[in-house]
Amino acid sequence: MSRDAFERSLLRVLRPVTIAVLFLATAFPFFYMVTLSVRDIQELILDPGSLLPDRLTLDTYKDVLTRQGFLTFMGNSAIVAVSSVVITLLISIPGAYAVARLSFFGRRQVHFLFLAVYLFPAIVLAIPLFVLFTMLGLRGSLPGLILVYIAQTVPVTVYMLRNYFETVPASVEEAAAIDGCSRISTIWRVVLPLSKPALMATGLYAFMIAWNEFLFALLFLVERRDRWTVSLGLSQLAGSIEIPTTVLMAGSVVLTLPIVVVFFAGERLLTEGLTAGAEKG
Amino acid sequence: MTKSRTLREQEGRAGLLLISPTLLITLVVVVLPLLWAIMLAFQDVRLINIRRAGLFGNYTLENFTYVLEEPGFWSALANTLIYTIAGTALSIAIGLVAALALREKFKGRTIVRASILIPYVAPVVAVAFLWEVMLNPQYGIVNTWLSEPIAFLSQARGTFLGVQVPVALLTVIAFEAWRYFPFAFLFILARLQAMPHELEEAATVDGATPTQRFRYVIMPQLWRIIALLSVLRFVFTFTKFDDVYLLTGGGAGTEVVSVRVYNFLTARDDIGASAAQAIVLAVVLVVFLVVYLRFFGKAEERTA
Numbered sequence: 001m002s003r004d005a006f007e008r009s010l011l012r013v014l015r016p017v018t019i020a021v022l023f024l025a026t027a028f029p030f031f032y033m034v035t036l037s038v039r040d041i042q043e044l045i046l047d048p049g050s051l052l053p054d055r056l057t058l059d060t061y062k063d064v065l066t067r068q069g070f071l072t073f074m075g076n077s078a079i080v081a082v083s084s085v086v087i088t089l090l091i092s093i094p095g096a097y098a099v100a101r102l103s104f105f106g107r108r109q110v111h112f113l114f115l116a117v118y119l120f121p122a123i124v125l126a127i128p129l130f131v132l133f134t135m136l137g138l139r140g141s142l143p144g145l146i147l148v149y150i151a152q153t154v155p156v157t158v159y160m161l162r163n164y165f166e167t168v169p170a171s172v173e174e175a176a177a178i179d180g181c182s183r184i185s186t187i188w189r190v191v192l193p194l195s196k197p198a199l200m201a202t203g204l205y206a207f208m209i210a211w212n213e214f215l216f217a218l219l220f221l222v223e224r225r226d227r228w229t230v231s232l233g234l235s236q237l238a239g240s241i242e243i244p245t246t247v248l249m250a251g252s253v254v255l256t257l258p259i260v261v262v263f264f265a266g267e268r269l270l271t272e273g274l275t276a277g278a279e280k281g
Numbered sequence: 282m283t284k285s286r287t288l289r290e291q292e293g294r295a296g297l298l299l300i301s302p303t304l305l306i307t308l309v310v311v312v313l314p315l316l317w318a319i320m321l322a323f324q325d326v327r328l329i330n331i332r333r334a335g336l337f338g339n340y341t342l343e344n345f346t347y348v349l350e351e352p353g354f355w356s357a358l359a360n361t362l363i364y365t366i367a368g369t370a371l372s373i374a375i376g377l378v379a380a381l382a383l384r385e386k387f388k389g390r391t392i393v394r395a396s397i398l399i400p401y402v403a404p405v406v407a408v409a410f411l412w413e414v415m416l417n418p419q420y421g422i423v424n425t426w427l428s429e430p431i432a433f434l435s436q437a438r439g440t441f442l443g444v445q446v447p448v449a450l451l452t453v454i455a456f457e458a459w460r461y462f463p464f465a466f467l468f469i470l471a472r473l474q475a476m477p478h479e480l481e482e483a484a485t486v487d488g489a490t491p492t493q494r495f496r497y498v499i500m501p502q503l504w505r506i507i508a509l510l511s512v513l514r515f516v517f518t519f520t521k522f523d524d525v526y527l528l529t530g531g532g533a534g535t536e537v538v539s540v541r542v543y544n545f546l547t548a549r550d551d552i553g554a555s556a557a558q559a560i561v562l563a564v565v566l567v568v569f570l571v572v573y574l575r576f577f578g579k580a581e582e583r584t585a
Contacts, residue, residue: 003490004488007490007491011491018379018382019382019383022393022397025459026397026399029411029412030399032415033411036414048419091306094299095302097299098295098296098298102296103292103296104293104296104300106297113304120311120315121516121539121559122522123559124559124562125314125315125318126546128317128318128321129314131317131326132317135331147306150306151306151307151310154307158303183295208402212404212405214406214527215543230404231407232406234406235527252410259402260402260403267395267398
């Protein structure tokens, strides 16, 4: 057999094997997460190797949502995530427009600043913000947390939006200006309607950051159980021995599901945005 | 006066006005705190005496000498390096393999692709908890497949085929590779799909085997994106806190510098020492980046 034929037949075997391994390695843990969340803890302890539950139960979800307070946590996460999205967009739309279209003093340096913020380690920032928030008595407040999330996402969203705004033909805007639109109404009536996909992607990005974030939620909110986000709630309760693992698994499904739904709803938009703007993770 | 302003001046003003909210929030929440963090690293401050420690308080190098003299810091720095280099290399290597495997269409590709992205998209708290449960020595599913249970996350050392291995550190690295290979996968796949097919077809006609095509046609076109991915993953992993903290809490020989920074800040309430370690971490990162860019910038020049 020639080298070429050998390699081809080897790849014909290796390729499906690789695909199967990748699929199992990524899908199995989440499949296990879901099946564990709908069974009783007794069953897990008696037969830890079983993959499918003998008896389905949804009591785990009832327990985690009400008794463990995940409904409150979800409310907090929703407040934090939605406010972050709205304010991030309000700040980054004009910012991105300015960087894309207008020449002003320091426009080139702005890029450098954004890149620096994007690559900047959160752990270094955590120290002064922790101290500052303690001094101001802002620890335990959701607005403080939202402020930090906005500051972390805005540089990236400005970059993402700028890339898109640059594809909007300037002639369309000039036409609007001749028709008597001011700059603000040109943005509002012409640029934004043309940029819906980019706005969606940007919003999803900000939502995911705020929903998934852990370090700042831990530093700012840990002492106030009624203010916990879902991420913080799960991480804090995971150490407790009183709460059955299956109940906590239900909690992690509750934490994961919204983000997976949101991601796949806007997946095409997001991955295009991601590979263009590169996500922080 | 305002009447005589030129269009260019107007544009400059409008630009600054529109960008100002962005600049303001980055200044207040990122730039100023960073400067303050540097100042804190040179002061002897705790939460109790912070109000007395004003801007022009006593500056000292004590935090740095204290921090650098502790053996825990150096082992944490070594762990950070091992964790970062291994995690970065593995996630990119697996991402490359995944991208090559999923390059051509096949039945069910959409589903496999979606599945591959989930570890990266899912919240870190949820996946870390999932790993903890799956690797639990008592009821974890992985340990039911093994003849002898392994405490993956709480055992510092173990023997594997007669060789001593750092069990927990390897597990954390595996987690890193599993969680972040989709990131590399996305970038590399996008690059692969943007490549013109003609080159490969020409190589095939000339009799190049699949590995030769990979080595001489595909890889040369991927180096740039792999170099970029290495920088990004290195920077993010080097200062990463969540993953290690959630999996092991920094125990069992997995303490990385960022977890130490957090512990000094909260448990020990030693803000100065915490800030000093964070600054050292950032400086080491910058040094690595400069060395890397020098090295690769030169390599790039040679190939160009």
